[in-house]
Amino acid sequence: MPTSSAPASFPSPDPHSYARPAEARVHHLTLELSVDFTAQALTGQATWQFSNPGGAPDIYLDARDLLIESVLLDGPDGPATTYELGAPDEVLGQALRIAVKPATTAVTIRYQTSPEAAALQWLPPIQTAGREQPFLFTQSQAILARTWLPCQDSPGVRFTYNAWVRVPAHLLALMSAENPQAKDPQGEYHFRMTQPIPAYLMALAVGDLSYTPISARTGIYAEPVSLPAAASEFRDLEKMVATAEGLYGPYRWEQYDLLVLPPSFPFGGMENLRLTFVTPTVITGDRSLTSLIAHELAHSWSGNLVTNATWNDFWLNEGFTVYFERRIMEKLYGPAYAAMLQMLGYKSLLHTIEEIGPQSPDTHLYLNLAGRDPDDGLNDIAYEKGNYLLLTLESLIGRSRLDAFIKEYFAQHSFQSMDTVSFVAYLRRELLDREPGLEEKLQLDAWINGSGIPSGAPAVTSERFAAVDAARRQWERGTPAADLVVSEWSTHEWVYFIQGLPTDLSRGQISELDAAFALTQSGNAEILTAWLPVALATGHLPAEEATQRFLLRVGRRKFLTPLYKALLALPDGLARAQAIYARARPNYHAVATSTFDALLGRPA
DSSP states (O other), rough: OOOOOOOOOOOSSOOOOOOOOTSEEEEEEEEEEETTTTTTTTEEEEEEEEOOOTTEEEEEEEESSEEEEEEEESTSSSOOEEEEOOBTTTTTTTEEEEEEOOOOOOEEEEEEEETTOOEEEOOOOOGGGSSSSSSEEEEOOOTOOOTTSOOOTTHHHEEEEEEEOOOTTTSSSEEEESSSOOOOOOOOEEEEEEEEGGGOOOEEEEEOOOOEESSSSSEEEEEETTTHHHHHHTTTTTHHHHHHHHHHHHOOOSSSEEEETTTTTTSSEEOOOEEEEOOOOGSSSSSSTTHHHHHHHOOOOOOTTESSSSSSGGGHHHHHHHHHHHHHHHHHHHHHHHHHHHHHHHHHHHHHHHOOOOOOOSSSSSSOOSOOOGGGGGGIIIIHHHHHHHHHHHHOOOOHHHHHHHEEEEEEETEEEEEEHHHHHHHHTGGGGSSTTTHHTTHHHHHSSSSSSOOOOOOOHHHHHHHHHHHHHHHTTTTTGGGOOTTOOOOHHHHHHHTTOOOOOHHHHHHHHHHOOOTOOOOOOHHHHHHHHHHHHTOOHHHHHHHHHHHHOOOOOHHHHHHHHHTSTTTTTHHHHHHHHHHHHGSSOOHHHHHHHHHHHOOO
């Protein structure tokens, strides 16, 4: 069982944490919690074991909106000690300074969460698939773990943990750890995570859940009404894990399960250890959106195994993961399929650069997010520009050499954190310096510290999308939409078709497309999110109703953002968007509401 942890040195101080791990650093958590759906609170205690080699008089943790009841030294039965909560910061929360003695090895914090804890989403039965039982889930990334757990909330700090969680007896509790597969009659659950993880991968979910295995080490949790469709959609899960292992080495976390969450989950997926949280919007019946699962699985190596040291280094998590994800999809479904994913990612990257501003420092891979919410860096720059850097390197040295480098990178730095400076030094030492002129050809500094996309990056093409372009041109030249040959198109081809439509379409043209392909009635969220803004711009009435239904039902920020922006572009759009948001906001997670409060204004 691997037990190695992050290096003792911290070359990159984390601007998003009050912790001082170079002085006193946590390494194991014992967590005891009771889940109260009526009060919408977690109550219990966290005991942190820590090292304090220099005998620092205090240990610093991160906290936000927590009610601290008491702090004890050397475990739950030890003496009380003094503590202080620092001045609150809107983003960072508060520093929790705990007085310790040189020989102290553990502190116990008795506490309670707030009903407004940003990481916790408490759903009434009506917001679940089954509509009979409540549901709770957490979203700790990037720095929200501190809203439900006093911790050193930095990705550069790793720890193991044990947890005891009490929930209503008719519900199942799950964590990012070794999990039960059936309900306990008493509602009492014990969890164990023996490999060290960062705080942002701490996760808890409680609901009316059932489990079905896919293989000996993979399976699906979901509400009973959703489980059959989810199991069918993700039936290739074991194949994905085996494919990933064939690329970059063994899966190190023993079990890989998925938990299908209610629609209010703000992301497509979250790579919590052993238990990926996934949005139900990827369940389409045709497995056309399962690249998202490949992405979250790839995080089991890139991010979970080797972790960005700070959120300024986020591209090290996501750039590698996107590259890895598409390699998995290529192995499973062929190069032509993976090429479509690359093309869509490239187009999304260009859009993001245009939106942010081509010269903005926010288009650099290495970011400076000090003083800002790290969620500001969760965009296509880290994901797609990071992937594009690796594609460029592959074009220069060949896939086999790059694969060997990545596999060794994961092996050498397992269960450790990595910052950009250290990664660049490793890349030079192991690869670039061995071939004179290679770094200049790669333009490494321009990728990491420069704006936009460096010149000389390889072209991104797709044969299947070329065929879509041809079909679109046929329609633009007068071929009736109903005569286009589209029966074999995947979700990706439909999205690409819609994205390439002219910007000056008439309402009649939109109506023709809708009549031929029933796009407004699509149950596919990716297609709807591409289609509805185009249709709204022409005043297509069915699209207005569909947009409102979607915004009231789905909480995934990726989909909400373009739809709200499309509404805002309409003549009376602000009032319409605000009216919908006032109704929809209670269904959204804090990760989403923080974005849309700024965009639309918080409803009164």
